[in-house]
Amino acid sequence: MTCRQLGGPCDLAHHGMTADEVIKAQDRHLKEAVSTGDTGHEDALNDMKGRWRHPKKSMRWYRKAKSDFAALPEG
Ligand SMILES: [Zn+2]
Numbered sequence: 001m002t003c004r005q006l007g008g009p010c011d012l013a014h015h016g017m018t019a020d021e022v023i024k025a026q027d028r029h030l031k032e033a034v035s036t037g038d039t040g041h042e043d044a045l046n047d048m049k050g051r052w053r054h055p056k057k058s059m060r061w062y063r064k065a066k067s068d069f070a071a072l073p074e075g
Pocket of ligand 1: 011029033
């Protein structure tokens, strides 16, 4: 799954066995990008932080990420 599919601005691809792994990889990627001065990733990082703080509100996003992940041909 790409950064963009997870709400980010670029096309970096994340690979993982599970949707949770991919979401964690995206979380790391956003933090790294912002820490190197990439302002394009700031909004996505703030969204992601908000999701950790409000897990119930974020269920819809999380379910969609999971179903998008499941729909990928590579699995
Ligand atoms: Zn990105």
